[in-house]
Amino acid sequence: MQLEAITWQRMAERLAGHLDDDDEQGSGESGGGGTGEDGGGPEGRWRRVGIDGAPAARTGVLAAELADALRLRGRSVLVVAAEGFLRPASLRFEFGREDVDSYLDGWYDTAALWREVFGPTDPGGTGRVLPDLWDPVTDRATRSPYAELPPGGVLIVHGPLLLGHWFPFDLSVHIGLSPGALARRTEEAARWTLPAFARYEAETGPADRADALVRADDPRHPAWTGLRGGGSG
Secondary structure (H helix, E strand, O other): OOOEEOOHHHHHHHHHHHHHHHHHHHHHHHOOOOOOOOOOOOOOOOEEEEEEOOHHHOHHHHHHHHHHHHHHOOOOEEEEEHHHHEOOHHHHOOOOOOOHHHHHHOOEOHHHHHHHHHHHHOOOOOOEEOOOOEEOOOOEEOOOOOEEOOOOOEEEEEEOOHHHOOOOEOEEEEEEOOHHHHHHHOOHHHHHHHHHHHHHHHHHOHHHHOOEEEEOOOOOOOEEOOOOOOOEO
16 A cells, blocks of 8 residues: 655645535536535535544544635535534443443444434535534533535534444545554543454454545654545445
């Protein structure tokens, strides 16, 4: 696998440019001026980007850089962190606070993500996205207001374990760490999750499923494959 050294900012610019180019091609093919119902060009449909990686991979960094790059291009952007859709503690810890199976399959409210984040950005959707649902610190609903993402806007969802649920991403990036780097950069209290991420790598294969793979063992010097084409979920 060939990797190219790159900065986070430059990576974000390349991703933003890809989204713009893809939309322009779509506009040309459809005759332009599409609407949410017909899934036409950038004026008519939402784009959905997934940035996948363990908490130690700090997916929010690339999400923020990409959001900035897109806004400079005149695009509306909404960034949603998957950890804002954790399930209540009573459900997460039903089988103990360090249960690997629960972490993989029961910690994140994927049904709420489908309903409140992806559904509204489907063709014909409302664009009214709930940016978060649950505060894990207070273990209460956040009661955040809905955000209005206009047609042609870009939704960026980032966080762990995103590529095993068939989420409808137009573009996906996996930020991978070697086992050693993942262990070093994971907080002591969260190291019980390391077997979960090993299983995720083995069973889901996010490095192969994503449109771009980033290696970030040293976050100051990331490297990536570049875009490999195609959408994923």
